[in-house]
Amino acid sequence: MKDFVMRLTIFITLIVLESIHCHPTCPDDSLISGCVCRQTREVGSLPDLLCKEKGVYVDQVIQNLNKHSNGEILKFGKLYWESDVKVPITDNFFGNVTFRKVMIGTPLKFTYVTYLSPKAFVGPIMKELEWFAIRSYEMRNQDHLYKAIRSLPNLKYVAIEGRYLVSVPTRAFQPLCKGSDSKYCPNTHLRRINFTEGLHETFIFLTRIEENAFQGLPNLKEVSMKQHDVHFIADYAFACDKPISKKLKIDLSLQWSREFNTDSFSPKALMGTNRPTELILFGNPHISHLPEVVFGPFFEENDRQNTLKLGQKMSCSCEMYWLYSQPERYKPQFIEWKFTAKKDNKEQHYLVMCQDDTDLWDLEPSTFNNCTSEYPINDDKDEFRDEL
Ligand SMILES: *[C@@H]1O[C@H](CO)[C@@H](O)[C@H](O)[C@H]1NC(C)=O
Ligand SMILES: *[C@@H]1O[C@H](CO)[C@@H](O)[C@H](O)[C@H]1NC(C)=O
Numbered sequence: 001m002k003d004f005v006m007r008l009t010i011f012i013t014l015i016v017l018e019s020i021h022c023h024p025t026c027p028d029d030s031l032i033s034g035c036v037c038r039q040t041r042e043v044g045s046l047p048d049l050l051c052k053e054k055g056v057y058v059d060q061v062i063q064n065l066n067k068h069s070n071g072e073i074l075k076f077g078k079l080y081w082e083s084d085v086k087v088p089i090t091d092n093f094f095g096n097v098t099f100r101k102v103m104i105g106t107p108l109k110f111t112y113v114t115y116l117s118p119k120a121f122v123g124p125i126m127k128e129l130e131w132f133a134i135r136s137y138e139m140r141n142q143d144h145l146y147k148a149i150r151s152l153p154n155l156k157y158v159a160i161e162g163r164y165l166v167s168v169p170t171r172a173f174q175p176l177c178k179g180s181d182s183k184y185c186p187n188t189h190l191r192r193i194n195f196t197e198g199l200h201e202t203f204i205f206l207t208r209i210e211e212n213a214f215q216g217l218p219n220l221k222e223v224s225m226k227q228h229d230v231h232f233i234a235d236y237a238f239a240c241d242k243p244i245s246k247k248l249k250i251d252l253s254l255q256w257s258r259e260f261n262t263d264s265f266s267p268k269a270l271m272g273t274n275r276p277t278e279l280i281l282f283g284n285p286h287i288s289h290l291p292e293v294v295f296g297p298f299f300e301e302n303d304r305q306n307t308l309k310l311g312q313k314m315s316c317s318c319e320m321y322w323l324y325s326q327p328e329r330y331k332p333q334f335i336e337w338k339f340t341a342k343k344d345n346k347e348q349h350y351l352v353m354c355q356d357d358t359d360l361w362d363l364e365p366s367t368f369n370n371c372t373s374e375y376p377i378n379d380d381k382d383e384f385r386d387e388l
């Protein structure tokens, strides 16, 4: 009998411990003053911490939670941080408090966080964090920001907006493996990268995409860099070391200034993506033609599954003859887009729209009478592989 009671007691204790472990509840309100904790009803879900009020020092709230946690790990689902207080995010910022999703700034509201330390996520949050967004009017040190992001091995989504940031550096998102600083982990979970998260106001800051900027992200499906000021894309910017079957979508539409033009692409900028790639370039009127040296290899690579979406009038001169002369080869790789001319209000569908509102492939052959192909297409894939 005694034995039975003891077993029962142990059993019940285990159940209680398990339920505490599985269903963490909200901390006392006094610990999170200025923020609100919201427990969702879903079974097994973690409570969310909402710090939306003006003037809330989120750093102090997190410190408070740590002080009262007695070394236990305090698990939360999401952190919504919309407070307007200027604070830096320093080393070991989260201590033993973890979140799955951290939004420092939301699509509706930006923050004034000044700095993100490369060691900000040291602690149990490092492996827990799957979603990280930072939108800040004051963010300055870009190297440290990217380093902090590279320290997160289980990240699936990342959004960055900061008024003083400028570029996407080489291997900006590829996590470092533990132990040696120079060793990059072969596998990351990162699926989407968003530089345009704000719904009403977005910061225009990206001007350059450096060599191999998005290297080593085999699960990457979408990068949005729309409505920035990009005017330089270096070689192999979107390259991946191994062939992958998942499709990658790159949105570079609607760049702000007039500096995004045909010269903005380094000759190998679009090479080596190693997976079917959709490139969106609409709304960039100064990309007036498609140089064969850049776009020839783009259309040839990845078993000719790469696609391009334009949406601006192109100058259909000799520089476009290489496309015009091989319609069977290249037409299928253009994504159709619709255009309604003001004068007749009729919707037209285009692949490549020329200045006179004709599609490239509908032009008279005589338009190209004087043209010769300047850059013969050569398959330099192997040469490129060696370089990598
Ligand atoms: C986190 O927990 C560990 C182990 O219980 C403890 O040593 C450490 O001081 C805690 N950190 C903070 C910031 O409270
Ligand atoms: C970026 O964020 C905006 C606003 O939340 C959203 O509409 C868009 O789908 C996101 N893009 C990507 C690539 O995740």
Ligand SMILES: *[C@@H]1O[C@H](CO)[C@@H](O)[C@H](O)[C@H]1NC(C)=O
Residues within 6 Å of the ligand: 366, 367, 368, 369, 370
């Ligand atoms: C082709 O070149 C000739 C002589 O240089 C010129 O007269 C003619 O207008 C050109 N045709 C086109 C379509 O550019």
